Structure formats: C-alpha cells, structure tokens
Amino acid sequence: MDNPVIGFIGGGNMAASLIGGLIADGVPPSRLWVAEPDATRRKGLEARFGVQAREDNRAVAEVADVLVLAVKPQVIREVARALAPIVQARRPLVISIAAGVRERDLERWMGKVPLVRAMPNTPALVQSGATALHANPYVDEDQRAMAESILRAVGITLWVEEEAQMDAVTALSGSGPAYFFLVMEAMQEAGHELGLPLETARILTLQTALGAARMALESEEDVALLRRRVTSPGGTTEQALRVLEEGGIRTLFKKALKAAYERSRALAQQLGDT
Ligand SMILES: NC(=O)c1ccc[n+]([C@@H]2O[C@H](COP(=O)([O-])OP(=O)(O)OC[C@H]3O[C@@H](n4cnc5c(N)ncnc54)[C@H](OP(=O)(O)O)[C@@H]3O)[C@@H](O)[C@H]2O)c1
The missing domain is CATH 1.10.3730.10 (ProC C-terminal domain-like)
Structure with missing residues (x-):
C-alpha cells in the first residue's frame, strides 16, 4: 500500500518517537494521525510534527490503514474494546506496542483482526531501539513489511517465531x-x-x-x-x-x-x- 495513513492511539513518549522517526524517514506528516486525550500534548504534537491530532480515538481509527496502540498496558483493554466495532469493519493492520499484552487477549477484545505485537525498548526514544515483532495468522506479507518499516523508524527490528518468546525478549532487550x-x-x-x-x-x-x-x-x-x-x-x-x-x-x-x-x-x- 502506498502512503498508508498511520494512526496512533496514545500520543505519549513512544508515539512521539515513532512519529519523529517516520517523518525523518520521509513519511509525510499529513499521513500521520494521533489520538491523545491531553489537549496540551495534542497541540504540542501538531506544532512539533504537523500531524493530525484528535481527542477521540475513534476519529483516528476511522481513517487509519495502520493503527498503532501506544497507550499504557493498564488502559489497553478498555481502549481496544471501544475500538473493536471500527476495527472489525475496516480491518486495518493493528500494531500493539504495549508491553506484556498478549495477542490472544487483544483478539478477545478487538476480534480476529490482523495484529502485530511489537516489543520495543527505551532506547527507541533516541532512535536506537531494538524491537521484537510477532504477527498473528491474519497478517499478510505486505502488512509484515509495513509493521517492520514503522518500527524500524526507531531502531532495529527482529521477528520472533513464537509469541511466547516475547517474555524472553522482555527479559533481554x-x-x-x-x-x-x-x-x-x-x-x-x-x-x-x-x-x-x-x-x-x-x-x-x-x-x-x-x-x-x-x-x-x-x-x-x-x-x-x-x-x-x-x-x-x-x-x-x-x-x-x-x-x-x-x-x-x-x-x-x-x-x-x-x-x-x-x-x-x-x-x-x-x-x-x-
Ligand atoms: N517508553 C518505552 O521505552 C517503552 C518501551 C517498550 C514498550 N513501551 C510501551 O509503549 C506504550 C506507550 O508507552 P509510553 O512510554 O509512550 O507511555 P506514555 O508516554 O504514558 O504514553 C501513553 C499516552 O497515552 C495517552 N492515553 C491514556 N489513556 C488513553 C486513552 N484512553 N486513549 C488514548 N490515549 C490515552 C496518555 O495520555 P495521559 O498521559 O493524558 O494519560 C499518554 O499520552 C506502553 O504500552 C508501553 O508498554 C514503551
């Protein structure tokens, strides 16, 4: 897919790093959307990057070809459940960067949609991260490449064979x-x-x-x-x-x-x- 719309749910530290990295890689800011409840942070993201920032998560999910869940693990269940109808209707590629949240739980909350689980680490905040990725069976080759190119904006990426290996990734990187x-x-x-x-x-x-x-x-x-x-x-x-x-x-x-x-x-x- 050429120039997909990449939507971020949660506009905190990790989302800002990914957005900065993607813009540096040549992604036009007009293709980047972010949903963030905090008005000051929203204005900051618009001013710093020229992205489209919205208060309502659904407004971003309605336009995104790739939806990056970048909220804290503690709120992801509520966020994923609320987005489920839109995600099931539009079937974007969903990428979750929430630490420790399993694919089977995300599928339970959102439905059996194309989903990549990513485990980045803190040096991603200075574009030197190491991110492990795992895809569920609904992700096609183009979507795998897409997920990889998004996370590569903040460092290196590696695929793991089994989702269970994410616990070892968490312990290591x-x-x-x-x-x-x-x-x-x-x-x-x-x-x-x-x-x-x-x-x-x-x-x-x-x-x-x-x-x-x-x-x-x-x-x-x-x-x-x-x-x-x-x-x-x-x-x-x-x-x-x-x-x-x-x-x-x-x-x-x-x-x-x-x-x-x-x-x-x-x-x-x-x-x-x-
Ligand atoms: N930072 C890292 O090095 C790192 C490494 C590996 C994985 N991760 C994962 O990346 C994710 C994001 O981490 P982060 O460090 O970027 O956290 P963060 O800076 O706290 O960003 C999360 C953002 O989501 C917003 N938010 C809260 N509730 C929301 C909702 N219901 N809908 C939409 N947005 C909401 C928060 O706004 P408020 O502040 O106003 O609540 C905040 O701006 C986490 O799941 C974490 O596990 C982070």
Whole structure:
C-alpha cells in the first residue's frame, strides 16, 4: 500500500518517537494521525510534527490503514474494546506496542483482526531501539513489511517465531538497558574511588560502553573473541575479568534474566485476566 495513513492511539513518549522517526524517514506528516486525550500534548504534537491530532480515538481509527496502540498496558483493554466495532469493519493492520499484552487477549477484545505485537525498548526514544515483532495468522506479507518499516523508524527490528518468546525478549532487550545502566553506574563509582573526578569517570564509562557496543555491532566476530583479543596474558584486563568470573557474573546474569522472564509471564497473565 502506498502512503498508508498511520494512526496512533496514545500520543505519549513512544508515539512521539515513532512519529519523529517516520517523518525523518520521509513519511509525510499529513499521513500521520494521533489520538491523545491531553489537549496540551495534542497541540504540542501538531506544532512539533504537523500531524493530525484528535481527542477521540475513534476519529483516528476511522481513517487509519495502520493503527498503532501506544497507550499504557493498564488502559489497553478498555481502549481496544471501544475500538473493536471500527476495527472489525475496516480491518486495518493493528500494531500493539504495549508491553506484556498478549495477542490472544487483544483478539478477545478487538476480534480476529490482523495484529502485530511489537516489543520495543527505551532506547527507541533516541532512535536506537531494538524491537521484537510477532504477527498473528491474519497478517499478510505486505502488512509484515509495513509493521517492520514503522518500527524500524526507531531502531532495529527482529521477528520472533513464537509469541511466547516475547517474555524472553522482555527479559533481554526490554529490561536490558537497565542492566547496562547498572554496570555503567558501578564502573563510574569504581573509577571515582580510584581517584578520577566523578565527571571524568562518567564520560569515560559512557564512551567505553558506546565504543564497545559499536565495535561488537560492526565486527563480524563473536563478542567472546573480541573479549579475548583485548585480554593480554598477564595484563590488567585479565586481572579484572578473573575477578568478575570468580564473582559468578555469568550465573548472576542467568538468574537475573530468569527472574525478569518469570515476572513478564506473570504480568501478561494479570493484564489479560483483570
Ligand atoms: N517508553 C518505552 O521505552 C517503552 C518501551 C517498550 C514498550 N513501551 C510501551 O509503549 C506504550 C506507550 O508507552 P509510553 O512510554 O509512550 O507511555 P506514555 O508516554 O504514558 O504514553 C501513553 C499516552 O497515552 C495517552 N492515553 C491514556 N489513556 C488513553 C486513552 N484512553 N486513549 C488514548 N490515549 C490515552 C496518555 O495520555 P495521559 O498521559 O493524558 O494519560 C499518554 O499520552 C506502553 O504500552 C508501553 O508498554 C514503551
């Protein structure tokens, strides 16, 4: 479909990032609609992006070829139920970015419509997100490509085979930015304790994290090999890594991700049943 109308239900942080990314990718603002209850935010979105902003969700659902549900998980049931008649009549591609909300619940609330569940992460707010996608059986190839191109506006996208894998995605990339923030926090504190000014320790930590991630992304090689390459026998890195391994860092990460995974499953259950 050429130039589809993309409608957002909820004009908060994630919707604004997607809208900004899509406009930067060349999508005309006139094709972007957003429903947002807060009048100040509506005016802000119109002024910043030149999009069509409306108070009523139905006004956006009435024109959208792709409908992105970008409200908080706690309100999505009510929002989806209210839009069900329009969605069933018009059958747009529905994309839900609500964390932890399962396809079977969305289908129960809206009907068996083409639906893509997307799990982005917070760096999407700075166009560096990692988004996992899963499509229900009513989504065709064109709609898959469409969903991918919309989420690619805020970072990279990957499809998962089974929707159940979304709990692992949540544990890895969904919660993952916080794990790296914790590591960075610990490194800057340690650097400061070794005598560096806090600001120097902070900048060196952040740039090192960025540099390491870029090297790993741009290299053809596995991170384990990159790590071995920078670890000379008898050197400083080897000493630090020995301490981290002896402290059980790998086991700790496995336990941490397992805990996040279990929590994701429990929350999905609650969001669907309540
Ligand atoms: N931010 C992230 O990094 C991130 C990562 C992964 C997934 N997500 C998912 O993305 C979704 C949006 O998150 P966000 O961070 O963008 O949240 P947000 O900034 O709170 O945006 C949600 C927006 O929806 C509006 N809203 C509330 N009730 C509504 C209704 N009944 N109809 C239409 N709009 C309504 C809110 O307005 P009011 O403020 O006036 O209530 C708010 O502007 C969530 O489901 C979240 O799970 C976010």
